[in-house]
Amino acid sequence: MTGHRNDDYDVVVIGGGAAGLNGALMLARMRRSVLVIDSGAPRNAPAEGVHGLFARDGVPPGELLATGRAEVESYGGRVLDGEVVEIARGGTGFVVRLADDRTVRARRLLVTTGLVDELPQIAGLRERWGRDVVHCPYCHGWEVRDRIIGVLGNGAMTVHVAQLFRQLSTDIVYFPRTTPLTVEQAGQLAARGIRVVEGEVESVVVSEDRLTGVRLTDGGVIAVEALAVPPRMTARAGFLVSLGLRPSEHPSGAGEFIAVGPTGRTEIPEVWAAGNVTDPSAQVGAAAAAGAFAGAQINADLVAEEVRVAVEARDLEQFPVSAGPHSQR
Template sequence: MCSTLQSLWDSMVVGGGAAGLSAAMVLSRAGRHVLVIDAGSQRNRFAAHMHGVLGHDSRSPLDLVRAGREEVAAYGVRFLDGAVAKVGDGTDGVTVTTGTGQELRARTLIVATGITDVLPEAPGLADRWGVDVLHCPYCHGWEVRGQRIGVLATSPMSLHQVRMVRQWTDDLVYFAAAAGPLEPAVRQRLAARGIEVVDSPVTGIVVADDALTGVSTADGRTTAVSAIFTAAPLVGHDGHAVVLGPRR
């Protein structure tokens, strides 16, 4: 937490996840006075382990951010915990207003505020996000490889996710209803790859002993699966900076 906030920072970084901290690291090593303002809700905070990041495999995402903060703090980067509510234009840079009404000024601004996954509205699903309800097989596919896995459609693009996840298991169920009716040719292709299709809309998930065991559907059935992949629509957190528009 920053105690004395200087009047004009060289650079302010909004968002202190991996992207914002990396930017802060490079800028501070270039001799810039940098303030990172972070609301502390990194996208992958729901997962206990992260993968596919060389040198950090299986590390807790929160631990990575903690270590990153320590590294950049050593170069003099300062931190303010909280959310930026508004960004305004000024003659010599930008003015940032925090959620508590604090005003800060900087010559340059980096917006690294990440995104939110807007999960399908199935009861219980959000509670399992990052545990056994997953989005990216490259991040978490290895841990559930070979298991009976479901893909929950969110749009016609979910067929792409089906094709990807099929590489991690030959026991795949596609819950197709949310993407609209399947073309017969598509259905045939899925069948040719041994992919089961459930057409009835998803109504919830089933959990036992703190593990996902199935997906329930409107036809009253429960289909057993031990993990789900779903491509949730993504919403950016950059609304506060929209007023600036793109800059050169």
């Protein structure tokens, strides 16, 4: 850790992923005192590489984050391992309390805590997550191309996901599970040669550390070599409840998110948010860009406040308030 060392910061960034680190980088380069608090549980940790990221395609997630941390610290920013449990208003800013009862103060907050993927309760699914059980065709589709790809029905987006994976393989199997297909959806799947297998999935079948199929509750086994599972995504934002800020349902039906305005500002004054916590579909590059933009907006807001304070101080110096009826200038 380098740079600012006391417990008062211009900005505390909660979440040390791509959005948080890029936001912190922008702020640190503007000579703001900035602290990034990271719980050390990145959503993409199970993946071998980050894909679709210009000039860094395939970089391991841990390597990308380590580089980002080093860049923030090189400009005097600070990165702290910890988990935020509560935030309260305090004076002219916020008091941020961590799980170990440490507290820090901030004039502004940037929330970039991301999402948690909630998977169906199917035996073996979580253990294969990020390997041959995937969710995003843009993030992982190339790596499972030309395999037999199963797609689990798990909400409103899954038929669309099946059609996206059809771009990567001619052998797609769709499992509606408890989400019945409409006549239109069934026709669309059939038109592109996507097989539909009814019945609930009980478990995944693995042989020699490779996914080979899924087992239905009736005992039948359907061969698949990769499985796409669009999860329900929930915002990591419980610590914001004390400020009156709660996640809402995303219009896509994919899960929860924190709503923000065009600059990343939330409905709570002096609190911004960026990345997957505001946009469940954002890939790493988009999340990083949103963090950088929010960081710049926070700096602009601080500058506006500092200009106002400076003007008020100048006016007071030039035209001091009378101390009483007999005072003279």
